[in-house]
Amino acid sequence: MSPTAFISTAIPYVNARPHIGHAFEFVQTDAMARYLRLTGRDVFFLTGSDENSLKNVRAAQDEGISTQALCDRNTEYFEGLLPLLDVSNDAFIRTSRDLHKRGAQELWRRTDPQDIYKKHYTGLYCVGCEDFYSEKEAADGKCPDHLTPLERIEEENYFFRLSRYQDKLLDLIESNQLRIVPATKRNEILAFIRGGLLDFSISRSRRRAGDWGVEVPGDPDQVMYVWYDALANYIAALDLREGSPTLEKFWLRGDERIHCIGKGINRFHTVYWPAMLLSAGLPAPTTVFVHGYLTINGQKISKSLGNVIDPRSQVELYGSEAVRYFLLRGISATEDGDYSEARFRELYNADLANNLGNLARRVETIGAKAAHSPKPEADAPAPAGYHEAMADFRFSDAAGTLWALATDLNQRIEAVKPWELQKQNKAAELAAFLDEMIASLRVIAHWVEPFLPKTAKRLRDMFQPGTPITRGDPLFPRLV
């Protein structure tokens, strides 16, 4: 039986349309999912939408529509973006749906009863963050991130006894049973846990929640705190029921359980979530990959700055392959990166048009002229460093090994000058050279699939075994 891998994106709030930062996470997660499949894993790739947040309730109020109507409409923008970017998810979970609600409630029921208690609570809340801040963190009563006034909340809520899990979490992370990539994010979390863990609120009153969310089992006056229910999506999607074969295969006995997330929600995924799972007797994730944030031309993405880039418009302009390439190759996987259309075009022309595109074109042109039929495919091991880079989610480095190979092949063409072999009628030498080129192009075609699935197919189709090569459209026409 093949080893299994569960892999997920975070589920975005759907209070607005997706921006290029969402596309970044979708494409990174997709590249890893495709890589895992390519290397023989049986993969379950999950994404979805976080619909139970107060943000959605407020956004709907502002528009004068129901929260469900807002979620239905906006979720479509997110779900509709996935095929445009060639994202190969196996499932899409919506947290306002029954499958999810049932799973979140089941997780609550399975939680060690000692870990849930009720207490009266006062706190400062930011709806933008869906999180509480202490007086110390918010000196002027404003959210340190959003700079908007915090709301003072006074309620009786359920709490989760996170404080009990400090040692267990340290052990899990220090031993790398829960691997956090990159190391800087692992260190941040270790320091946070060593600083002492406080219990956290896992519910709110139905009234404050705007009568929206997942009901707490046995207490119809309370709904779950949005983060408690949102995190549950990962296992709810696998059908959290006794004897569920999907849950069994991909979570309980799964070989890898991977979450890909942005840096702002690391704590939720590497502290709260594993503790919630341990309390319920369920296995923790094995890997959490934390990416940085995107800026646009050096500025934070923000509606008020009017610099939100719609990933759809980029796909329409340049095609999904070019967008995927820039996100994976042109931006650091783990540091903050900048999305600039000037750099996008530069990288497109240099790497896609002039390097790989030109290489394929040259081999195709010479091959067509010689009516060459490629030999059967042989094993095509990846270039040195490719697997190591993928194992660390260093997408740019992994792609870099393929583009280094393409550069070498272009240089080989310059050195051998196959057009002169053609002129001199050295047919056998020319055929041998074309076979060598095509074998290397097949290495690229095979391992480029996680990054550029359409290009991978195009390259395979160009050089089919036993079929004379013909000249088609260029892979990547130059941008002017």
Ligand SMILES: [Zn+2]
């Ligand atoms: Zn905030």
